[in-house]
Amino acid sequence: PAVPPPAPEGTKHFSFKLLKTDGRARRGEISTPHGTVQTPAFMPVGTQATVKAMFMGHVEATGAEVVLGNTYHLMLRPTAERVARLGGLHKFMNWNKTILTDSGGFQVMSLAQLRKLDEDGVRFQSHIDGQRYHLTPERSVEIQGLLGSDIQMQLDECIKLPAERAEVSRAMELSLRWAVRSREQFERMDGPAKGQALYGIVQGGDVPDLRIRSAEELGKLPFEGYSVGGLAVGEPQHVMLEMLDITLPAMPTHKPRYLMGVGTPDDLLESVRRGIDQFDCVMPTRAGRHGLAYTRFGKVNLKNARHADDPRPLDEASTCEATNHYSRAYLHHLVRAGEGLGAMLLTWNNIHYYQDLMRGMREAIEAGTFDDFYARTKEDWARGDI
Numbered sequence: 552p553a554v555p556p557p558a559p560e561g562t563k564h565f566s567f568k569l570l571k572t573d574g575r576a577r578r579g580e581i582s583t584p585h586g587t588v589q590t591p592a593f594m595p596v597g598t599q600a601t602v603k604a605m606f607m608g609h610v611e612a613t614g615a616e617v618v619l620g621n622t623y624h625l626m627l628r629p630t631a632e633r634v635a636r637l638g639g640l641h642k643f644m645n646w647n648k649t650i651l652t653d654s655g656g657f658q659v660m661s662l663a664q665l666r667k668l669d670e671d672g673v674r675f676q677s678h679i680d681g682q683r684y685h686l687t688p689e690r691s692v693e694i695q696g697l698l699g700s701d702i703q704m705q706l707d708e709c710i711k712l713p714a715e716r717a718e719v720s721r722a723m724e725l726s727l728r729w730a731v732r733s734r735e736q737f738e739r740m741d742g743p744a745k746g747q748a749l750y751g752i753v754q755g756g757d758v759p760d761l762r763i764r765s766a767e768e769l770g771k772l773p774f775e776g777y778s779v780g781g782l783a784v785g786e787p788q789h790v791m792l793e794m795l796d797i798t799l800p801a802m803p804t805h806k807p808r809y810l811m812g813v814g815t816p817d818d819l820l821e822s823v824r825r826g827i828d829q830f831d832c833v834m835p836t837r838a839g840r841h842g843l844a845y846t847r848f849g850k851v852n853l854k855n856a857r858h859a860d861d862p863r864p865l866d867e868a869s870t871c872e873a874t875n876h877y878s879r880a881y882l883h884h885l886v887r888a889g890e891g892l893g894a895m896l897l898t899w900n901n902i903h904y905y906q907d908l909m910r911g912m913r914e915a916i917e918a919g920t921f922d923d924f925y926a927r928t929k930e931d932w933a934r935g936d937i
């Protein structure tokens with residue numbers, strides 16, 4: 552039988568230190584058996600044990616200290632048991648820093664076929680080969696343990712917005728019951744002793760009293776951190792931000808807060824300002840594969856013919872080794888020609904930009920100048936690319 556990989560030599564603990572605040576913005580440090588994570592942090596998405604179009608050494612060069620793995624994809628292929636037999640996800644993908652995994656629940660609802668959700672869990676068919684699965688809170692934690700994930704997620708039910716209050720309440724209450732079962736499984740697998748973390752996920756849609764109930768009930772359980780779920784699911788940005796204003800004050804102060812699936816650079820700036828510590832989003836990697844660059848002065852679409860003769864790099868001041876050796880004209884050519892190097896260079900640029908933005912916010916909070924950083928960054932984006 553496959554057993555979870557052994558924790559690395561040395562530290563076997565998880566901790567979070569709240570180092571400084573500036574308004575509601577927080578500067579912290581997460582410690583896991585695979586190193587530390589300076590927060591606020593952006594976690595590049597490594598869905599199928601790879602950050603698409605990047606070598607992990609280059610992901611590390613951007614300053615990223617934690618990447619996300621998707622339980623749904625990995626349980627289908629190559630399976631958690633095979634990854635465990637091969638030494639765990641860190642070894643499998645050659646990443647020896649921190650790995651956070653999601654529970655699989657969100658992607659079952661968005662990718663799998665013939666889904667049937669009940670009190671026990673969710674039954675579905677693989678989008679790859681139609682094979683049937685039954686994902687329960689216990690199985691999701693077991694899979695994440697087999698992968699050797701440092702930060703694991705409870706199984707929850709995330710619904711799309713807009714939704715009726717009754718539906719939001721049903722899904723939130725189910726997620727609370729699943730939180731307890733996830734925690735029991737995590738402790739059966741000695742997660743805390745291995746220095747791993749399990750995060751509870753706050754649900755409640757766009758309904759203030761349900762958000763507060765979810766946050767308060769989860770806060771009574773000994774989770775190492777808490778995610779804000781159920782957002783970036785079709786609601787306008789102002790609704791997402793209003794929900795943060797409601798939810799964050801009801802969450803434990805001295806535990807990390809992770810806003811799932813978010814977001815654009817502007818989402819990150821607004822959410823750090825409200826007290827979020829961790830983010831993940833496919834935006835920078837997916838955009839890079841579609842010819843779109845994120846820069847200090849906003850987005851640049853390299854497909855656009857205006858770049859065809861432009862000898863300048865994307866950003867003269869960027870320290871990203873992937874983009875300051877190449878002209879916009881060259882990037883435009885690669886994108887128009889459909890060359891793989893185009894996707895690689897733009898993905899690297901985008902992850903590097905996201906890490907630069909997070910580093911800027913961390914330094915501003917440390918210096919007590921977050922409001923100034925916020926205003927200047929908004930101005931730079933408004934200036935746009937010239």
Ligand SMILES: CNc1nc2cc(C(N)=O)ccc2[nH]1
Nearest residue numbers: 657709780781782783811812
């Ligand atoms: C891209 N938006 C997004 N919202 C999410 C919510 C969850 C959740 N578990 O509520 C997970 C992943 C998510 N990704």
